[in-house]
Amino acid sequence: MQLNDAKMEFVQTWGSIGSAWGIPRSMAQIHALLLASNEALSTEDVMETIKLSRGNVNINMRELINWRLVSKQNKIGERKEFFTAQTDIMSMAQNIVEERKRRELQPVLSLLSKLKNEELEGNEEEVAHFKQLMQELDDFIKQLDQLSEIWLKLKDNFFFKKMIKTMS
Amino acid sequence: MQLNDAKMEFVQTWGSIGSAWGIPRSMAQIHALLLASNEALSTEDVMETIKLSRGNVNINMRELINWRLVSKQNKIGERKEFFTAQTDIMSMAQNIVEERKRRELQPVLSLLSKLKNEELEGNEEEVAHFKQLMQELDDFIKQLDQLSEIWLKLKDNFFFKKMIKTMS
DNA sequence: ATAAACTTTCAATAAATATTGAAAGTTCGA
DNA sequence: TCGAACTTTCAATATTTATTGAAAGTTTAT
Secondary structure: OEHHHHHHHHHHHHHHHHHHOOOOHHHHHHHHHHHHOOOOEEHHHHHHHHOOOHHHHHHHHHHHHHOOOEEEEEOOOOOOEEEEEOOOHHHHHHHHHHHHHHHHHHHHHHHHHHHHHOOOEOOHHHHHHHHHHHHHHHHHHHHHHHHHHHHHHHHHOHHHHHHHHHHO | OEHHHHHHHHHHHHHHHHHHOOOOHHHHHHHHHHHHOOOOEEHHHHHHHHOOOHHHHHHHHHHHHHOOOEEEEEOOOOOOEEEEEOOOHHHHHHHHHHHHHHHHHHHHHHHHHHHHHOOOEOOHHHHHHHHHHHHHHHHHHHHHHHHHHHHHHHHHOHHHHHHHHHHO
């Protein structure tokens, strides 16, 4: 099999996965292409390889930079900008987690804290049930946070890793 | 504040969150409404409360049942079907994780195992880089799996929980 | 100051996805 | 067996979201 075919297949798959998780398909595809590439690529390289328009590549590249998944590079003697993906997969995943926490956990948190402090009028049992739901969601989110810290430790602390293994 | 207003706000927020994570808005809304409700609701209850068509509610309800987030209930003396959401948030989250693992991890895994065994033709360095990426992704997915097991333990093993806390 | 090389923007358009609702299907009691 | 009560289906439609590409903007070298 040709390396390039393999790359393209990877790009496509990564694209659908991203799409299923609410990440724009082109953004995921561009990311995949950069991940799979040995060296930095220019906007035009990307345009040609995955057949996307200039604007599309530009906008999604910027978004990838926002997510800290990609960074700009300059090649000496070249005016164009080149881009590379963060190579370490674990840090990459960490960045994705952080970004989504920031974007989507925040609205839930503010809703929860707002509703937890509200005096709710209505049938007593129903109110109790609703309040309990809010409490459980709050606990849940705290646990998620805890889990993401454990993950960090798992990532770079060998001792911790072994300890976990022992307990499994 | 009226309980019902609080419920509706929760329904809306849950809907957008779902949407951001690739879960159809109506599906997430229906789920939220059931979560927030003291008792089982009928298709028509849902239709009226969140203003959705019969077909929409029917299809998304079925999907929620597939995901094991909702179950059918029969009330004696009533012909209609009623629905309730799984009440325990942790188990709910577990089900969502399982479902998504099943749906979206599978394609990556098969791609990886396919590409790992391929003999790739192309520039030696580039091939090496690509192969390394595949390996790293594979490791990463294994670690994700490990993490989801840790979570299970975290969920119902008090001793484990304390241990983790000590180590933090 | 000019022009070439490159990047960014955004209104228009396309594509993907969700939703509707009427009609067909099912179930159940009499 | 019939019909009322309810559920399911799916082609048509609406909505949302992604993408395009031409034009405007920026940077740099001379």
